[in-house]
Amino acid sequence: MAGISLPGTTLLVLCGTPGCGKSTFASRYFRETMIVSSDQCRFLVSDSETNMAASREAFKLFRFTIERRLSLGRFTVADSTAITRQSRGELLRIGRKYGFNITLLIFNIPEDVCLARNAGRERRVVRSVIAKMRQMLQRTLRDAHNEGFDNVYIITEGDLNNPAFRINIRNYEVTLPGPFDIIGDIHGCFDELTMLLDKLGYRNRSNHYAHPACRKAVFLGDLTDRGPRGLDSFWLVKAMVDSGNALYIPGNHCRKLSRYLEGRNVKIAHGMEKTVAEIEALTEDEREFFREEFLKLYREAPPYLILDKGKLVVSHGGIKEDMIGKVSGRIRNFCFFGDATGEITEAGLPVRRDWAQSYRGDALIVYGHSPVPEAVFVNNTIDIDQGCVMGGKLTALRYPELEITQVPAMAAYYERTGFSKNTFTHDDMCYIADSQQ
Known part of the structure; x- marks a missing residue:
């Protein structure tokens, strides 16, 4: 593993036996203020890291300090053994309470290496304790x-000894003030996309589109599926992102395609079959190149972006005010699917709460996902x-x-029973199933 990329609002839980090197690892990659150490808490409450009788009070301080940092939205490293499911569960509860991404880092270090490191430490742990904790680690x-x-x-x-290993903490706030051209769901409508970019004043250079006034395009995801030229749409967006002329956040169809390209079990339906047909028409080398490039774009993209110093937030499916600045599994799903209840209407469509009706935030939220006229x-x-x-229309x-620019669709590429371009319903009944895959 060459490294790990983590959201800026992460509770990083370190898990391992004494002597595994996790505290050294933490001090190497994180600022001292980011790390909340159970040993240090034991020292603070009892003047001794080895005073195990003080552990109960030490862990009260440990959890209290983590909560206080999370309440302020600060990246936090929880440095304890976290070897029992109960101890990890307590940290999960705290992380969920504050809407944080909760990542577990398990240090799977051979027992003889842990024993050798333990022997060289001033504060040594009994050999039999390390052996028992090693067994618990296997269950973990x-x-x-x-x-x-x-x-x-x-x-x-190998990771501990790899000088190229990196920890990347992602900040989803981009201080760029703009100007931006935010473009809604493309779904393989490549011709309409090029028409819209032309209308917005972008010029097609040798290998990418760029604006002479240095405007940036912001793509709201769902680049492929349903339309006739999904792969061409992807390559256009990728070239603009790589050249610095665009920003991108993924949509739920991007998520599903990534899972397909990873070899996971997904249902090829609801327009995805068009993208799969395009992929299968490629040569083996072309397929592998597309797979690598798509996954790179998808994996490096945040679930949403905060732009113009917090005045603008873009998200595929929307975002609530109290979610802004945080990242968790629940928030990611909201950004992909909107405020889905998990229920389905008689027509087979997902039931969603209209979160925009109750939004009262200062930031302008621009989103897509659910087509409206x-x-x-x-x-x-x-x-x-x-x-x-x-x-319908492709919109920027x-x-x-705050001006709307649009081009009309050249055709209706995807039809659904009960749908017309003047009668829009929430998109689409595959979302509930897909979110479980």
Whole structure:
């Protein structure tokens, strides 16, 4: 493993036996203020790291300090053994309370290495204790993926000794003030996309589109599926992102395609079959190159972006005010799917709460995902998915001008029973099933 990328609002839980090197690892990659150490808490309450009789009070301080940091939105490293499911569960509860991403880092270091390191420490742990905790660690390796963590990573001795290993803490706030051209769901409508970029004043250079006035495009995801030229749409967006002329956040269809390209079990339906057909028409080398490049774009993209010093937030499916600045599994799902209740209507469509009706935040929220006939401002939010792939329009919101620019669809590429370009319903009944895959 060459490194790990983590959101800026992460509770990073370190798990391992004494002597595994996790405290040294923490001090190498994180600022001292980011690390909350159970040993240090024991020292603070009793003047001794080895006073095990003070552990109860020490862990009260440990959890209290973590909560205080999370309440202020600060990246936090929980440095304890976290070897029992109960101890990890307590940290999960705290992380969920504050809407944080909760990542578990398990240090799977050979027992003889841990014993050798332990022997060289001033504060040594009894050999039999390390052996017992090593057995508990094996159960953790087996069960941790099902405990509710947003991510679980395994650190090996090779990672500890790899000088190229990096920890990247992602900040989803981009201080760029704009100007931006925020573009709604493309869904393989490549011709309409190029028409819209031309209308917005972008020029097609040798290998990417760029604006002579240095405007940036912001793509709201769902680049492929349903339309006729999904791969071309992807390559256009990728070239603009790579050249610095665009920003990108993924949509739920991007998420599903990433899972397909990873070899996971997904249902190829609801327009995805068009993208799969395009991929299968490629040569083996071309397929592998597309897979690598798509996954790179997807994995490096945040679930939402905070722009113009917090005045603008873009998210595929929307975002609530109290979610802004945080990242967790629940928030990621909201950004992908909107405020889905988990219920389904008689027509087979997902039931969603209209979160925009109760939004009262200062930041303008621009989103897509659920096609509506017209782009209308509602409580400082605007949905710019006008269902181009279904015969509607491809929309861009110019910021800070707040001007709508659109091009009509050249055809209705994807049809659904009961849908017309003048009667839009929430998109689409595969979302509930897909969110479980």
